[in-house]
Amino acid sequence: MTPREDSLLAVQGLQVEANGQILLSVPSLEITRGEVVVLIGPNGAGKSTLLQTLACLREPTAGTLRFAGQTIHLHNPPLALRRRLAVVFQEPLLFDSTVAENVASGLKLRGVAKTVIHERVTVWLERLGIAHLAGRQARTLSGGEAQRASLARAFVLEPDLLLLDEPFSALDPVTREALTETFHRLQRQTRVTTLFVTHDRLEALRLGDRVAVMDHGEILQLSTTEEVFSQPVNEAVASFVGVETILRGRVETQVAGFAEVRVGSGERLATASSLPVGTAVTLCIRPEEVTLLAPTEEPLSSSARNHFPAQIVRIIPWGVALKVHLDCGFPLVAFVTRPSVEILNLREGGAVIATFKATAVHVIAES
């Protein structure tokens, strides 16, 4: 693979081992200037290991790295390279000094002139909304304020690559929302190339241009955020990005890009797929794509090709919505709003009709 013109960072054959165990194995990964790549995956997936390796904080067992067109020896990365990066961790990790001194620390290490430091620190304290805290001792800050200082300390370096390791996951929901918004805005303004690690898929959806789903030290899928969430490449990715219904079946008929798939329990689902008859497939249906109708109602939309009488197994409160587990012969999960529960008179054990479009079913051919 030849790196693209606008490639900032490209790794090949990256491998990290510890005590004879492979912690990370990434055959190739490329990050383009200006984009936000989000690494998501469960705990222990190797996200932080990958971030630390790319930040030159952890020496890999094998692999090559090209940064801005230069080949870097990962066994002894030059200080000059580390000084083009900035990292924000989950903990703010501030020094025991004032907020302004903390924000200035990276610039001081680079020997930047005092007047320049003062100017840039002032600007970034302002942008992060903590100018009024400049003289405060860092240890007296709240969690949110401290993380703002930590973000300012990274942004002020105007790095070529900004790496963030679950920067908001230790914060309460309100603070977290405010900080995510601030970060999102500043990233859009500066267009700083960003690698963002999180286990929160909503954060990934919101911030990522591209998303890499990781598990067991490998990148399972890396593509646009849209694609990862609507077209997961396998079951593991599907379940991690929030696909609730995953079914196995085989293509029975194929007519002009519409395949009918027979699932294990015998039902036939209409799907938009041109896979040939006989192909073994996995079907993924996101809960928000499923609509529920009263059992007496006539189906209105003709494009919703799948209609199944169903029995309600469980209704679980799910944030602002409710998650309804259905039995259509096969298990199916739907999201409904609270008002529709009342209108449709949904209750556990009751009957309902579940409908979803053929295009809402994501089909993965089994290899």
Added chain:
Amino acid sequence: MNLLLAGTKQAFWLLLSGDPEVWRITLLSLRISTSATLVSLLIGIPLGTFLALTPFLGRQLVISLVNTGMSLPPVVVGLFVTIFLWRSGPLGVLHLLYTPTAMVLAQVIIAAPIVTGLTLAAIQQLNPKLRLQILALGASRVQLVWLLLREARLPLLAAVMAGFGGVISEIGASLMVGGNLLGYTRVLTTATVMETGKGNFDLAIALSVILLLLIFGVNAVLTYTQQRQRPL
């Protein structure tokens, strides 16, 4: 009780009247122990930092030895330094026995493990992730060590106080390698023992009070430095 009061009064009188002998003993105590503490810092801070940051084979053993060294009995140190500096000993040619230099040497052996052990603990109590963060900020190896020491400055000042406290108050080593020679190697602790032995309790008490004042003064300065910027 009267004895104590009389001794304390005498202490202030001796100091304020500028008694040359008492002043000389006091300043010598301060000079020897301060020098020993400074040398211990030069040895102990780098060594403690190295032990805290560098994994190597036998590290646990070295740390155990340092921790043992933190409670070295001064008498034992005095004995071994005496043997080494004895005219026929390995370092006899240096003619250092019964000199202030020998006392500094013995006190360094007492204080260095204390400073090393407490420096090690001071660095180890820092969040281990702070090292990653400092490197991620673009620090060189030297800058990393400097910033870690700066972060650990409060417990490091405690190490200085403990080191100084260990040597200003010891007597065994000073007596053995210094010899309590008037005007040359006599310090506050050795003088106190001698005066007590002679039955001069009021003078002995006066010397003890001066010693306590000295220790208080030094620690007050260090504590002030330590607590200056720390709100409750």
